[in-house]
Amino acid sequence: MKRRQLLQSIPLLYASPALFAQSVARIDVSATDVAGKPLPGFFSPTQLAALRKLSELMLPAIGGSPGAIDAGAPEFLDFLVGQSTGPVQTLYRGGLDSLNARATAKHGKAFSALDAAQADAILSPLRQAWTWKEPTDSFAVFLRHAKADILTATMNSREWITASQRGGNGTYWLPPE
Amino acid sequence: MPVPTYDVLIIGSGASGGMTARTLTAKGIKCLMLDAGPTIDYDHDRVSRRVYELPYRGFGQPGRFPHVTQADEFNANVWADEKQNPYTYDPADPYYWVRVRRIGGKTLVWGRASWRMSDYEFKAKDHDGFGDNWPISYSELAPYYDKCEPIFHVSGRKEGLPQLPDGVFIEDTSTDSLSLTRFIKAAKQREIPTTKPRRATGALASSLNLLLPDAVATGNLTVVPNAVVRRLTVDKKTGLVDGADFVDRHSREERHAGARIVVVGASCLESTRLLLNSGIANSSGVLGHYLFDQFYVKSTVQAIVPEARDGKGAPGLMGGSGYIPRFRNIDSKAKDFIRGYSVDFGSGGTPGAKYFPLYGEALQKAIASHGGTGFDATTMGSVLPRIENHVSIDPVVKDAWGIPALHIQARYTDNEFNMARDAMNTLDELCHAAGFEVLEKHDQMVPPGESIHELGTCRMGDNPKSSVLNRWNQSHDVKNLFVVDGSSFVVGGSQNPTLTILALAMRASDYMAEQMRAGNL
Secondary structure, eight states: OOHHHHHHHHHHHHHOHHHHHOOOOOOOOOOGGGSSOOOOOSSOHHHHHHHHHHHHHHSOOBTTBOOTTTTTHHHHHHHHHHHSOHHHHHHHHHHHHHHHHHHHHHHSSOGGGOOHHHHHHHTGGGGSOOOSSOOSSHHHHHHHHHHHHHHHHHHTSHHHHHHHTOOOEEEEEOOOO | OOOOOEEEEEEOOSHHHHHHHHHHHHTTOOEEEEOSSOOOOTTTSEEEEEGGGSTTTTSOSTTSOTTOTTOOTTTGGGBOOTTTSOEEEOTTSOOOOOOBOSTTGGGGTOOOBOOOOOHHHHTHHHHHOOSOOOSSOHHHHHHHHHHHHHHTTEEEOOOOBTTBOOOSOEEOOOOOOHHHHHHHHHHHHTTOOOBOOOEEOSSOOSHHHHTHHHHHHTTOEEEEOSEEEEEEEEOTTTOOEEEEEEEETTTOOEEEEEEEEEEEOSOHHHHHHHHHHHTOSOTTSOTTOOBBOEEEEEEEEEEEOGGGGGGTOOTTSSOOEEEEOOOTTSSSOOSSOSSOEEEEEEEEEOOOGGGSSOOHHHHHHHHHHTTTOEEEEEEEEEOOOBTTSEEEEEEEEEOTTSOEEEEEEOOOOHHHHHHHHHHHHHHHHHHHHTTOEEEEEOOOOOOTTTTSOOBOSSOBOSOTTTOSBOTTSBBSSOTTEEEOSGGGOSOOOSSOSHHHHHHHHHHHHHHHHHHHHTTOO
16 A cells, blocks of 8 residues: 555544444463473572572472472572662572582582481571561571562462462552553 | 633642642632642552562562562552652661652552541640640641541541540441450550551542542542642742642643642642742741651561460451550650550461471461461551751752752651650560460561651741741741641651541631632632
8 A cells, every 4th residue: 555545544444433333352361471481590500409499498399289399489589589689689699609608518518409407407597586687697687588588489479379279369550651 | 722720729639639629629719730640540550460470479570669668569550650759868867758649649558547636746745845736736626537537437436535536437336356355455454545446448548539529520620640840939029829830741841830829738748849949938947847757666566366276266266456546645654755656456367477487398387377366566656856857958869850859867766766665565565464475576666757657847836937837737938828738747646647637638728718718818
């Protein structure tokens, strides 16, 4: 169609009431979490391995419920922390490195290779009663935040909500005009 | 198109702006309302979503709201964008300024708590000698409280307490759960009063549905969203304000709106920022000073009701909520602080995972065992108005529209710290007396501002040398300028301030209309 013909057609199109009456059906679309798998890229392979081990310990698969690994919590946190501010990134990287350093110093292997009892000894700060005042030790601070984040990332996942038959619904405010 | 003329220009559409519009338009007064934010179609601009469909699984976009702890990924688009609307503070004294820029303002998301203040606040200096009294007494505002409560369908229970005057309530006749009954009994044994929550009810209790529709229906209100007011303008011959310069939020077109009277209700600190940027109404030098709020100690105690574990609680054991009104410094004198605090308490929640020093399967078992066993109490304390807590215009930082930003300087002092400690110890004692098991107690306040109850900085008073507004929320310096929001407070209590803001705005509007009728404005 030449430009002149196109321009001539516009008033006719706009003048057609039938066209306005036509409804266009909405199509259902899905969130990205159903398409493929995440590609972790923020943490180093050893840090990510430690985070996976920590996630498995924090929230294992229990009964019929998926655990943190099933929910992709470590990979999601790799994405989330990668988007976060510098202090959060430093806290996580330092904490995961510390897990590996403590495991290597005591058992000669990475945190991801420890058995449950060995890992539990390293995670002893989590057995301290929680207080509103943050610990002064950065490793304890990391464990406190990682525990909360792993639980949230898991319990807000499609896998967890579907299995637990929780609604997981909320009222979302659309962006303003 | 001829430029329409208006009697009154109202800046802001929240509690105070909405009440002003409702009151004035009902008397036939033509009003123009400008709001910096967009309007909202409440039924269509909010949709149901599953949390895993959100980009950040409910965590929210990292770094988007460093000062808005109330923001989550569902409601993130309600809050004012912090990058577009910056402000500054000394890093040693962080201030959390929480704003909403939408038609309806913060009443779109408020907690609905609706308490009256009393002469323990209006005449606070008479009780303890600190600071200044309001120029008005409770009896002068009471008729307006009487009118505001029915508009907001406030429910509550009458108690006859002098420090928490009763109102025109939808009577709350609900019975307390057994766990709350134990707590209330423990309080009563120590002469600590309790009552039911007093709240606005309904699906939405906002200026958007309770104030603005009535005003629009009169045909006397024109609402213009996305109008960011830059400054108020002054007629050089008369010294009176004659309107406002504003910028369209989208197009950035600069415009001027004129009116006979200007009412500022843009929220406490935005109103003061506007006056400071306009260079008016400050012959006293106190504009921006005496900033205060209520301090919050969230979950001062988190306890459990032991016999409710594992779902073994008797029917009616758990559930419900209540309120402890201020009780310190009423009939006796506290040792190391003046004024007092209130407490919101509730039964029946599940303590968060953080309270259990466990992980893995043991943690999940503990959470399951404690489902619905929780008792939680949050303290809200009175903050003293001090001249050194103030706002000023930042000499460098500007917002997205080139309007100079605010610098905020506020910190709490020993009076607040001592009050918070007293609250913690008192609540701990009450919980133990009620047979609860306390998981954690603390007295750590949230940063100033986080309660979203910022008050003062444009206070009223009878003396033009020490106050910005007179007893009618009218500028001492500029007679056709009124400021009707929380910035006009002289003293705040531990009560949430919205109901008082509504009553003040209605009272100021009645006065304004009468002065217009008499030809004085």
